[in-house]
Amino acid sequence: MPIKLAITDDHPIVAKGICNILRDAANVEVTDIYANGTALLKGIKERQPDILLLDMHLPDVSGPELAASILKNYPQVRILVLSSSDVIFQVKKMLKLGCMGYLLKDSDETTILQAIETVYKGGQFLSPALNQLLIEDMFRNKKSEKKTTTLTRREKEVLQLIIDEHTNQEIADKLFLSLHTVENHRISLLHKLEVKNTAGLVKVALQTGLV
């Protein structure tokens, strides 16, 4: 039984091109071609492919929205993102959503086939150029530790418990402190981290990797 593949891309040239490439592949059958997100959402109700080659930039619905919707309703469909953009933010977003691969459009035939087969077998596939970019991204994402390192031991403890959704009273009980003391620590945190409220505290704590 060949791999059932659906293609979603608003550029007929791309869709046709991939079709042609796959025509020679005995183990892959292109079952559907969609030109936009709406058509895809409609068509996939009738017939789910094994793998969906999904263009990142469609005219009607955004790539992440489509991926989220499809993975929610048809989790057995494996999505292989097809994009001409190597913006690492977008790559990460699609992978986080649960897409099984990210394929750049300048890939050659061999790579495309390899990607499809890898994903079909349950593996993940990234265009080789992206691997290095992702690694570099890890280094680039250094959190400005200025703020967090100035926090005292107690402030860190309190902050952690705030993130864990505890109230000041609960924190006081846990740390055997007066409610006032916890309030003081909390206000120190607001000032030191230069945020306005609890939402800001949690945000910078998570974004700077305090927890």
Place this chain on the structure above:
Amino acid sequence: MPIKLAITDDHPIVAKGICNILRDAANVEVTDIYANGTALLKGIKERQPDILLLDMHLPDVSGPELAASILKNYPQVRILVLSSSDVIFQVKKMLKLGCMGYLLKDSDETTILQAIETVYKGGQFLSPALNQLLIEDMFRNKKSEKKTTTLTRREKEVLQLIIDEHTNQEIADKLFLSLHTVENHRISLLHKLEVKNTAGLVKVALQTGLV
């Protein structure tokens, strides 16, 4: 002028071993060897190396704590983490702190030298085995989108503004809504995301990649 290198490792065998490897390297000079974090923090006040080979697991101070402290006070020192653990969580933590490389202890001489030189020149270095692990980690970190995808358009808007540290009143003004409406959306969010308060909202929003 040779590269000034400091080694911090509580296993004399490791420290000596690296020393021996580097003895043959003309362009690297081991200036200091520390057996624990306290000694390192004391010694680095007197003399800062170009590169610090830092063991991840020291008896007294944790690796991340040491790295944070040193990078804050001596930002010109480049830290190359030396560890026998490939636990990806730890790798990411050290890189986020600003370490310039992560070297596994089973590396051979060539790799060690290459890592030191790369980092000295301002580059980053990861033990080859870690590259693949980091990539796989990207795929593994799929956020459970169940919760977030059930949010309505308005709820997402409100949630985003909560994360941006706005109060309900400010959100109401921004979206031209009644304060009550915003409160209702907020409480719906609390229920849907199964959290207790603002801290929980921000936490799941950030962790599930809603923003």
Place this chain on the structure above:
DNA sequence: TAGAAAATAGCGGTAAACCACTATTTAATT
């Protein structure tokens, strides 16, 4: 050992969040 920073605790007060309801109007879907 003197001074600084941290941790502790308190007071009084305002603003904001949280909770449980009801209820109407507006899409979306069958």
Place this chain on the structure above:
DNA sequence: AATTAAATAGTGGTTTACCGCTATTTTCTA
């Protein structure tokens, strides 16, 4: 055309967070 979900708005109330002070004790560090 009927049902459902979403968006809207309200009442009334409790709890929690936020703010600016003061002040003492402890711990660190120069």
